Amino acid sequence: GVERLDGHRVSTVRAEPDGFTLETSQGALRARRVVLATGGQSLPKSGSDGGGWTIARALGHSVVPPVPALVPLLLAPEAPLRHAALSGVSHDVEIVVWLDGRVAERVRGSLLWTHFGISGPVALDVSRHWTRGVADGRTVTLTLNCCPGLSFEDFDYLLQYQIGRASCRERVS
Secondary structure, three states: OOOOOOOOOEEEEEEEOOEEEEEEOOEEEEEOOOOOOOOOOOEHHHOEOOHHHHHHHHOOOOOOOOOOOOOOEEOOOOOOOOHHHHOOOEEEEEEEEEEOOEEEEEEEEEEEEOOOEEEOHHHHHHHHHHHHHHHOOOOEEEEEEOOOOOOHHHHHHHHHHHOOOOOHHHOOO
């Protein structure tokens, strides 16, 4: 029961007692119901220019201020870990997002070290939590576990094995 009208750019939606009036680039339309499905403002030439947010606000809806998402994370060049030297290395990790001192999210996946910081699926996923927390004025911290799934004891053993203080036969799990 839905009629699709391509090429009708909606500029205004007014609530009426018996439905809605939509002002479009092709003239006014009447509708009993309206579904407002609008993008952000990332690609204005496609119509994604933020105009839908204006319509939503005019109808009484609140709009959460947008933040970048699915973006790589920049690390300070003076960070203790020389991440630029790891550029191109990819491996599985767990990143924990801390908001105001509490764990908010744990994300596991593939991380890619770059000359500017970190990227890859896990970093892109975490970026939305980071940018939202910063935009909301919260204290955001990320911790990186390069050996996800290992207990502290297993990790300690792995380090000892790597430097030659333990042998494979000593560890029984």
